[in-house]
Amino acid sequence: MKSCVLIKQVPDGDSPVVIADDQVSLKGEGITWTTNETDGYALEEALLLKEAHGGEVVVCTIGKDSALQVVKDALAKGADRGIFITDPKFDNLDSFGKAAIFAQVLKDENFDLIFSGLQSDNSSNAQTGLILAEFLGTSHATMVIGTEWIDESRIKVNRELEAGWFRWTELDFPASLTIQSGINKPRYASLRGIMLMKKKPIATVTAEDLAMDEIPALSHIKKLYVPRKTKETVFISGSPEEIVTQLTDKLENEIKVL
Amino acid sequence: MKIFAFIQIDDGVVNRLSVETLTGAQKLAAATNGSVTAVVFGAVPDDLKTYKVKEILNVQAAELEDYSPLYYIEALSRIISSESPDTVVFGHTYQVRDWVPRLSARLKLPFLVDCIGFKTDDNFTVTRQISQGKINADMAFENPSLISFQSGAFRADEVESGTAEVRAIALDLSAVPGTIRPGEKYQQARGSVDLSHAKVIVSVGRGIGKEENIPLVKELADALSAELGCSRPVVDYGWLPHERQVGSSGQTVSPKLYLALGISGAIQHQVGMKGADTIVAINKDENAPIFEIADIGIVADLFEIVPKLTESIKAKK
Numbered sequence: 001m002k003s004c005v006l007i008k009q010v011p012d013g014d015s016p017v018v019i020a021d022d023q024v025s026l027k028g029e030g031i032t033w034t035t036n037e038t039d040g041y042a043l044e045e046a047l048l049l050k051e052a053h054g055g056e057v058v059v060c061t062i063g064k065d066s067a068l069q070v071v072k073d074a075l076a077k078g079a080d081r082g083i084f085i086t087d088p089k090f091d092n093l094d095s096f097g098k099a100a101i102f103a104q105v106l107k108d109e110n111f112d113l114i115f116s117g118l119q120s121d122n123s124s125n126a127q128t129g130l131i132l133a134e135f136l137g138t139s140h141a142t143m144v145i146g147t148e149w150i151d152e153s154r155i156k157v158n159r160e161l162e163a164g165w166f167r168w169t170e171l172d173f174p175a176s177l178t179i180q181s182g183i184n185k186p187r188y189a190s191l192r193g194i195m196l197m198k199k200k201p202i203a204t205v206t207a208e209d210l211a212m213d214e215i216p217a218l219s220h221i222k223k224l225y226v227p228r229k230t231k232e233t234v235f236i237s238g239s240p241e242e243i244v245t246q247l248t249d250k251l252e253n254e255i256k257v258l
Numbered sequence: 259m260k261i262f263a264f265i266q267i268d269d270g271v272v273n274r275l276s277v278e279t280l281t282g283a284q285k286l287a288a289a290t291n292g293s294v295t296a297v298v299f300g301a302v303p304d305d306l307k308t309y310k311v312k313e314i315l316n317v318q319a320a321e322l323e324d325y326s327p328l329y330y331i332e333a334l335s336r337i338i339s340s341e342s343p344d345t346v347v348f349g350h351t352y353q354v355r356d357w358v359p360r361l362s363a364r365l366k367l368p369f370l371v372d373c374i375g376f377k378t379d380d381n382f383t384v385t386r387q388i389s390q391g392k393i394n395a396d397m398a399f400e401n402p403s404l405i406s407f408q409s410g411a412f413r414a415d416e417v418e419s420g421t422a423e424v425r426a427i428a429l430d431l432s433a434v435p436g437t438i439r440p441g442e443k444y445q446q447a448r449g450s451v452d453l454s455h456a457k458v459i460v461s462v463g464r465g466i467g468k469e470e471n472i473p474l475v476k477e478l479a480d481a482l483s484a485e486l487g488c489s490r491p492v493v494d495y496g497w498l499p500h501e502r503q504v505g506s507s508g509q510t511v512s513p514k515l516y517l518a519l520g521i522s523g524a525i526q527h528q529v530g531m532k533g534a535d536t537i538v539a540i541n542k543d544e545n546a547p548i549f550e551i552a553d554i555g556i557v558a559d560l561f562e563i564v565p566k567l568t569e570s571i572k573a574k575k
């Protein structure tokens with residue numbers, strides 16, 4: 001079985017989120033970059049399936065120079081090779097543009113399964129894996145929280161629905177799966193894995209290699225701003241002791257739960 | 259603007275988010291001198307006929323009676339091509355997540371997802387949240403477009419009532435490939451914990467750091483005679499069982515007090531707890547979205563507050 005995992009590099013949850021002067025982008029300063037959370041679960045699921053049924057796991061990202069790191073991290077965890085798509089022309093793509101490029105790069109690889117996280121932590125469009133399925137003509141399933149291999153041409157996946165409901169769905173290969181968090185317990189890279197990573201191949205792909213030009217976005221940001229609060233929040237401040245005294249008082253006398 | 263509102267039917271019942279979205283569609287129609295057409299796959303529930311819309315477009319094919327993405331995509335793709343709406347709006351349900359992105363690719367239309375509102379003042383824009391709800395983005399695009407609205411973006415009880423004629427369109431979908439075969443839906447066996455009736459919930463998020471710290475919040479919950487709840491990552495990591503998860507893929511709760519500790523307040527968490535009478539949030543990040551819905555906010559390190567709070571409450575009892 002041949003699998004591809006799409007991985008995106010995103011700012012980690014503690015990074016500052018500051019609007020740039022142009023009001024349509026975010027400042028890059030002080031950001032710690034990391035692998036998108038659900039992409040990590042997607043990689044683990046691909047590795048588990050490979051360990052059980054054989055095959056190859058390829059990781060692929062589109063990003064700036066720094067994004068090479070997410071490919072390396074995935075290789076250190078056990079992926080076999082990487083594809084790093086990078087070009088200034090690809091810096092401002094939306095989901096549609098990214099999927100178009102992934103389709104161009106991946107179409108001749110004939111993957112049985114394409115994994116991605118169900119959405120990114122920063123832009124949260126939750127679309128790339130599905131648009132790619134359309135471009136490559138594969139089957140698809142979103143919010144996958146379990147997989148069960150059937151044979152060389154089919155897989156069963158458990159899809160999460162709202163409020164504790166689920167639905168198993170059978171898919172023909174090739175299939176594009178978007179993975180929900182909690183499907184597995186992602187591994188850490190071992191020291192051995194990190195050593196092995198250094199010998200694994202990473203192919204770098206640019207716009208020229210693909211004979212592709214900038215792909216106009218179907219939508220663009222007109223203005224970014226900090227949300228206006230809709231609720232009057234009473235903030236309690238002071239030393240921990242003062243906070244605890246005030247809060248206890250409110251719990252007792254206002255909210256009346258003591 | 260010629261607006262189509264896709265109405266999701268779950269087991270014969272109109273999805274609540276679809277009703278909210280219909281409210282949004284009516285408001286958009288009012289702002290643009292436009293019209294709203296409700297689009298329904300399969301049987302039309304009677305209550306849908308009590309809402310104010312220009313007409314109900316009832317798309318009929320045997321394959322549409324139960325959800326299956328490739329049939330849904332093909333059906334709506336043909337409807338959009340033949341009827342030429344300016345925009346089609348959806349509720350941002352898990353089902354919509356599963357098929358509308360692919361529909362947008364087929365038709366090469368922009369799909370603006372999980373929007374919290376729209377503006378028509380100079381150009382038509384929609385507002386999305388990015389960076390985990392910390393930033394709003396007004397998005398510009400060309401119609402025709404596809405737009406999904408977040409739970410709570412509009413109110414179901416503000417939907418205008420009226421009458422509507424049903425126009426049926428029968429489609430032949432026999433050529434759609436059967437490469438995706440959904441099985442039966444099932445519900446996870448209910449655990450022993452029922453948070454929906456809890457009076458007080460102490461809820462813990464990723465900010466708790468590690469499993470070894472869970473007893474800290476457990477003690478606070480015990481002192482308050484409260485149930486322990488949590489956000490999704492706490493369940494994903496195996497620190498607490500799924501039956502304690504609050505949110506769109508967990509439980510919906512409405513306690514007298516919801517005390518959120520180290521929870522950022524993502525929309526998927528909020529939909530499960532915003533009905534609480536009083537929300538108290540402790541978070542070290544003053545920009546955490548939880549403070550947008552909290553009644554009482556404390557910007558602090560939870561480890562400095564929680565043990566002392568437990569002691570202080572015990573002393574009162």
Ligand SMILES: Cc1cc2nc3c(=O)[nH]c(=O)nc-3n(C[C@H](O)[C@H](O)[C@H](O)COP(=O)(O)OP(=O)(O)OC[C@H]3O[C@@H](n4cnc5c(N)ncnc54)[C@H](O)[C@@H]3O)c2cc1C
Pocket residue numbers: 013118119143462463464465466488489490491492503504505506507508509519520521522523524525526527530540541542543546558559560561
């Ligand atoms: C389809 C879908 C369904 C989902 N369903 C659910 C669901 O049902 N329930 C749910 O909860 N989520 C759900 N999620 C996930 C959701 O989007 C968020 O990722 C999740 O709620 C974040 O959990 P959190 O707030 O605990 O973690 P984070 O977002 O990582 O927030 C941790 C917070 O802790 C604070 N913090 C850290 N250390 C401290 C400290 N020492 N003291 C005080 N504060 C501290 C940080 O400032 C931060 O705000 C779903 C997501 C998707 C896409």
